[in-house]
Amino acid sequence: MDIAKLSDKIVTGDRRALARAITLVESSRADHREQAAELIEALSRKTDAQAVRIGLSGTPGVGKSTFIESFGMMLTGQGLRVAVLAVDPSSARSGGSILGDKTRMEQLSRDPNAFIRPSPSGTHLGGVARRSREAVALCEAAGFDVILIETVGVGQSETVVAEMSDLFILLLAPAGGDELQGVKRGIMEMADIILVNKADGDLKPTAMRTCADYAGALRLLRKRPYDPEGFPKAMTVSALEQDGLSKAWEEMNTLVDWRRETGHFADRRAEQARYWFEEEVRQALLAQLRTGQARAALDRIGQRVAQGQTTPSKAAAQLLQDLHISSE
Numbered sequence: 001m002d003i004a005k006l007s008d009k010i011v012t013g014d015r016r017a018l019a020r021a022i023t024l025v026e027s028s029r030a031d032h033r034e035q036a037a038e039l040i041e042a043l044s045r046k047t048d049a050q051a052v053r054i055g056l057s058g059t060p061g062v063g064k065s066t067f068i069e070s071f072g073m074m075l076t077g078q079g080l081r082v083a084v085l086a087v088d089p090s091s092a093r094s095g096g097s098i099l100g101d102k103t104r105m106e107q108l109s110r111d112p113n114a115f116i117r118p119s120p121s122g123t124h125l126g127g128v129a130r131r132s133r134e135a136v137a138l139c140e141a142a143g144f145d146v147i148l149i150e151t152v153g154v155g156q157s158e159t160v161v162a163e164m165s166d167l168f169i170l171l172l173a174p175a176g177g178d179e180l181q182g183v184k185r186g187i188m189e190m191a192d193i194i195l196v197n198k199a200d201g202d203l204k205p206t207a208m209r210t211c212a213d214y215a216g217a218l219r220l221l222r223k224r225p226y227d228p229e230g231f232p233k234a235m236t237v238s239a240l241e242q243d244g245l246s247k248a249w250e251e252m253n254t255l256v257d258w259r260r261e262t263g264h265f266a267d268r269r270a271e272q273a274r275y276w277f278e279e280e281v282r283q284a285l286l287a288q289l290r291t292g293q294a295r296a297a298l299d300r301i302g303q304r305v306a307q308g309q310t311t312p313s314k315a316a317a318q319l320l321q322d323l324h325i326s327s328e
């Protein structure tokens with residue numbers, strides 16, 4: 001594959017080239033990994049195009065696909081180019097794909113200004129994260145204005161998505177009672193905007209109450225340095241009736257503009273780059289432990305630990321030293 005040619009095509013916005021490039025970054029073959037790294041690097045030198053990356057998380061059935069369809073159509077209607085990617089640990093969805101969702105994103109998937117990429121069926125979150133992150137970089141280089149990164153709110157995928165997004169949106173459903181739908185504090189703390197969806201018909205009053213509850217809960221959180229007054233905030237929307245979407249977009253822009261002006265936007269991206277660098281090292285070290293020399297050493301020394309010939313801590317220190325990754 002001619003990487004230089006491929007990168008040329010991507011920056012001109014060639015969708016076929018983009019799709020091929022994403023397939024390349026999704027591959028786990030060693031030669032493909034190398035080419036992918038080369039491509040990403042080439043693109044970063046070629047263009048400084050910057051999209052707004054919006055992470056979107058919500059439990060199954062909350063309306064993510066419906067929201068992306070409505071919100072995406074609104075954005076393309078304004079002349080913006082929109083890419084939709086998904087981050088799904090393989091356990092989250094059988095086959096792991098928003099392809100089936102194309103029925104819910106029927107209009108958007110046919111829109112020439114939209115690009116929808118189903119999530120690869122990944123093995124583990126680490127691999128999925130890297131591929132998604134690189135897909136985001138590719139879409140950005142291809143000149144998309146907005147990149148929506150969807151994830152089903154299970155386990156750790158929210159953190160993965162938040163760490164590759166400029167804005168993190170939490171989509172919630174109207175809920176009776178005063179319990180906050182078991183949304184974990186850590187997830188709340190990541191949210192820039194909470195959207196209570198399905199604020200229509202019979203559900204509207206409940207949605208408004210739920211929204212007020214979350215607004216209250218957000219006020220109780222520690223103030224973050226990268227938020228202006230009034231953020232993070234909770235709002236109601238109806239993805240189905242396309243209500244509140246332009247207001248939500250307005251608020252997103254207010255936040256992004258403020259962060260750009262104050263330097264927080266660039267700072268966060270720099271921090272994210274560092275986070276992913278460390279994450280890659282972590283993953284590589286873990287991979288080493290699964291194979292080859294380290295695996296053999298683990299088995300060998302593990303047996304001695306099991307037989308009581310040495311202690312777990314002492315054996316661990318010894319092993320790390322043998323592998324030359326000990327800090328001493």
Ligand SMILES: Nc1nc2c(ncn2[C@@H]2O[C@H](COP(=O)(O)OP(=O)(O)OP(=O)(O)O)[C@@H](O)[C@H]2O)c(=O)[nH]1
Pocket residue numbers: 058059060061062063064065066067101104152197198199200201203237238239240241
């Ligand atoms: N009343 C109402 N129903 C909605 C709204 N948005 C989505 N729904 C309905 O909620 C159901 C689930 O919507 P989806 O968009 O598939 O939800 P999702 O979050 O993508 O679900 P998964 O892909 O399974 O995680 C569908 O029946 C939608 O029609 C809304 O704004 N109002």
Ligand SMILES: [Mg+2]
Pocket residue numbers: 064065066101
């Ligand atoms: Mg969906």
